[in-house]
Structures are given as C-alpha cells and as structure tokens.
Amino acid sequence: GPENILSIRQQYFFPATSHFYKNPPQIVKGFMQYLYDQDNKKYTDFYGGVSVMNCGHSNPEIINETAEQLKDLQHTTTLFFTQPMALLAEELAKILPGDIKRTFFCVTGSEANEGAMALARLHTKKNGFIALNGGLHGRTHLTLSVTGIPMWRLDDNLMKDNIFFIDRPYSPDESYEKAMEKSLEQLKKVLEEHGNNIAAMILEPIQGNGGIIMYPLNYLKEVKRLLEKHGVLLIIDEVQTGYGRTGKMFCIEHYDVVPDIIVTAKALGNGIPISTFSTTDEIAQSFNKPSASTFGGNPVAATTALNVLKYIKSHDLISRAEKLGKILKQQLEEIPSPYIQEVRGIGLMIGVQIHAVDENQPSHAITDVILEEMKDLGFLIGKNGLDRDVLAFQPPLVVTEEDINEVVAALKKVLAKLS
Numbered sequence: 102g103p104e105n106i107l108s109i110r111q112q113y114f115f116p117a118t119s120h121f122y123k124n125p126p127q128i129v130k131g132f133m134q135y136l137y138d139q140d141n142k143k144y145t146d147f148y149g150g151v152s153v154m155n156c157g158h159s160n161p162e163i164i165n166e167t168a169e170q171l172k173d174l175q176h177t178t179t180l181f182f183t184q185p186m187a188l189l190a191e192e193l194a195k196i197l198p199g200d201i202k203r204t205f206f207c208v209t210g211s212e213a214n215e216g217a218m219a220l221a222r223l224h225t226k227k228n229g230f231i232a233l234n235g236g237l238h239g240r241t242h243l244t245l246s247v248t249g250i251p252m253w254r255l256d257d258n259l260m261k262d263n264i265f266f267i268d269r270p271y272s273p274d275e276s277y278e279k280a281m282e283k284s285l286e287q288l289k290k291v292l293e294e295h296g297n298n299i300a301a302m303i304l305e306p307i308q309g310n311g312g313i314i315m316y317p318l319n320y321l322k323e324v325k326r327l328l329e330k331h332g333v334l335l336i337i338d339e340v341q342t343g344y345g346r347t348g349k350m351f352c353i354e355h356y357d358v359v360p361d362i363i364v365t366a367k368a369l370g371n372g373i374p375i376s377t378f379s380t381t382d383e384i385a386q387s388f389n390k391p392s393a394s395t396f397g398g399n400p401v402a403a404t405t406a407l408n409v410l411k412y413i414k415s416h417d418l419i420s421r422a423e424k425l426g427k428i429l430k431q432q433l434e435e436i437p438s439p440y441i442q443e444v445r446g447i448g449l450m451i452g453v454q455i456h457a458v459d460e461n462q463p464s465h466a467i468t469d470v471i472l473e474e475m476k477d478l479g480f481l482i483g484k485n486g487l488d489r490d491v492l493a494f495q496p497p498l499v500v501t502e503e504d505i506n507e508v509v510a511a512l513k514k515v516l517a518k519l520s
C-alpha cells in the first residue's frame with residue numbers, strides 16, 4: 102500500500118529526495134491528461150512531470166510506435182548508423198530557429214546544457230559564463246555553477262572563477278522596465294570588465310524553477326546585441342519551455358531572437374529520456390574531438406521524439422497551448438483572492454505567485470496547503486519559485502477547456518476556504 106511505499110522511500114532514498122504532499126498518492130496509471138492512484142482515484146495532471154508530458158501520458162499514437170521500435174532494435178550507440186536519430190536531426194533542423202541545423206543528442210537537460218557550454222568554450226576559446234539570478238540549468242558541476250537559485254546549489258564549492266551572475270529583469274518591488282534597465286546595466290558592466298574571458302551567456306527564455314518569469318519582449322534582443330559586441334555566445338535553455346509549451350514551438354520565438362546554441366530536453370521524448378543541443382554549421386565545426394553520449398538519441402528515444410513532433414503538428418498543439426493558455430490565465434486573474442499576488446506566463450506555462458495575507462510576502466507554507474487541497478480535489482499542480490511559493494500550471498497540451506474550468510473552480514474553492 103501507499104504507506105508501505107512511503108516508508109520504503111524514507112529508508113532507501115537519500116533524505117534529499119523530496120516529494121510533493123504530506124500524504125502522497127501512489128500514481129499507478131496515466132492516460133493523456135489524467136493520472137490514477139492506487140485506489141483508482143482520478144487526477145487531472147496540471148504539471149505534466151515538470152513540462153515533460155506535452156502530448157499526454159501513454160498517448161497511444163506515440164507509445165505504440167515506441168513499442169514497435171523496442172521490439173525491432175533497442176540500442177546501438179551513435180557509433181553505428183540507425184535511421185531514427187538521423188531523421189530526428191533532420192526534423193529538428195526544419196523547426197529550430199534561424200540557421201541552427203546541427204544537433205548533438207544526449208539524455209538529460211543537465212547533460213545537454215553541459216555540452217552546450219563546452220561547445221561555447223571550444224568555439225570562443227574563452228572559458229567564462231554569465232547567467233541570471235533565478236535561473237536553473239541542471240545538477241552537474243558546471244550547470245549547478247550557473248544555477249542562480251540558492252536552494253538548488255547543493256554546496257559552496259561550485260565554480261566561481263569567471264562565472265558572473267546578473268539580476269533577471271524582474272523584481273517584485275519595481276516595474277519590469279526598471280528591472281530590465283538594471284539587468285542590462287549589470288550585463289554591460291560584466292562584459293566591459295570581463296568580456297575577454299567569457300564564452301557565453303546561458304539563460305532560460307522563461308525561468309521555470311525561478312517562478313515562471315518571462316522577460317520584457319525587447320530584453321533578449323538587447324542582450325544578444327551586447328553579447329555580440331564582445332564575442333560572447335548566447336545559449337538558450339529551452340529544456341522546460343520547448344515543443345509547444347508557450348504557444349510557440351520554441352519560447353525564444355516570442356522574443357524574435359536567434360540564439361547561437363539552443364538546448365532542449367523534457368518534452369521532446371514525452372517521458373522517454375532524450376535531450377539535444379543544436380547550433381549552426383559554423384559553430385558545430387568547433388566541437389572537433391570525438392564525442393558520444395552512450396544513450397543519446399538511441400533508436401527508442403529518437404523514434405518516440407519523431408512521433409512527438411508529428412503529434413504536435415497533426416493535433417495543432419501549439420495553437421492549442423496558445424488559446425487554452427489565454428483562457429487559463431484570464432480565469433486565474435479573475436479569481437478574487439488576497440492570496441494571489443500575480444499571475445504570470447504565457448501559453449500553458451502559467452505561474453501564480455502566492456502571498457501570505459498577514460505578512461504580505463511570498464508564502465511557501467500557503468502554497469503547500471493549496472497544493473495538498475487541490476490534490477484531494479483531484480488536481481495535481483506544481484510549485485516553483487525561489488522559495489517554492491508559486492503555483493505552476495504546466496499541463497499536458499492535450500487538456501481541454503473543461504479541464505481548465507474545473508481546475509480554476511477547484512482553486513477558487515480552496516482559496517475561499519483559506520480566508
């Protein structure tokens with residue numbers, strides 16, 4: 102039973118392996134936007150395994166092909182030729198921004214970011230990085246070193262030399278315009294003083310773990326312009342935002358900027374691990390030593406990804422995310438609750454900043470209460486933010502308007518009970 106599972110976890114996992122909920126359900130089955138627990142209680146999944154399940158759980162149009170591939174050929178490594186990986190690289194070249202056309206396949210977001218940063222070093226022959234406070238890029242040494250959320254930074258011995266953090270263009274205490282001005286001033290200063298040693302700036306087009314923070318639309322154009330002046334590359338981490346999530350294939354399209362290197366993961370495999378970093382012909386030439394990721398783009402993952410791309414297109418998931426995201430955001434904004442301080446985001450990546458009414462400050466305690474009660478009502482939502490005080494709505498893109506009406510009604514009920 103679930104108690105047994107909980108005690109097994111407590112005995113054999115690292116204590117750091119946290120989970121949501123005081124009384125966590127044991128999830129045993131998933132279908133499209135729904136999950137079911139050990140008692141067959143149904144939940145609508147509004148978190149999608151952190152933006153992974155864009156095409157829904159165990160989507161038959163995808164997993165049947167995955168199963169066929171598993172039976173035919175499981176694995177070879179990139180050192181042998183297989184068809185799915187080649188076809189996937191070709192498909193990606195068609196949808197990636199600008200003249201980005203070459204892809205290196207890996208398994209996790211961290212690994213792909215790490216590879217992207219290595220590529221930037223090789224290409225520029227410089228070794229430093231700029232990153233944003235509030236950003237998150239993984240849990241390897243280098244990706245943790247550019248992660249700007251203190252609670253995720255494991256220890257104090259991360260790399261510090263030639264790693265420069267600047268503020269994100271967001272602050273709860275001032276306008277986006279003002280925060281953007283400050284951020285760009287900091288960037289200019291770092292570039293003027295250290296540009297000769299900096300290979301790249303890495304950032305998410307919307308900070309996911311940082312609390313669903315989108316930047317003013319002209320921010321990244323200005324960032325790119327400043328970086329170019331100093332021969333610094335722009336790495337865009339689309340691990341959480343890619344593949345339709347924000348109402349565009351890639352979130353960077355909202356900003357009308359073409360990065361030098363783009364990193365993707367999560368939703369590409371819809372639950373089967375696969376990640377990528379992609380770049381132009383020219384930059385790819387700099388990765389000039391033999392390199393392979395054992396499992397990266399293996400036939401099972403690549404076949405799945407090909408069918409994910411096909412499904413996104415044939416079911417119009419991108420415009421669906423745009424349309425349903427507007428409906429969700431508007432409905433959340435209309436909830437009359439003193440606990441909601443701000444509703445943020447775009448497409449089906451929406452964050453709700455939760456405030457303690459008494460203290461008038463962000464509250465992770467209240468966020469946890471809301472999460473727990475929403476779970477009891479049959480809705481699994483996520484949380485993120487610097488202090489995990491933001492409700493995160495990142496459902497499979499196959500959710501319906503009815504699901505959205507229901508989750509908002511449930512949230513209204515929970516918030517009303519709080520006051």
Ligand code: PMP
Nearest residue numbers: 209210211237238239309340341
């Ligand atoms: N980048 C971003 C933006 C992420 O959200 C995450 C994971 N949440 C990562 C990188 C790391 O990905 P992974 O856990 O697959 O290594």
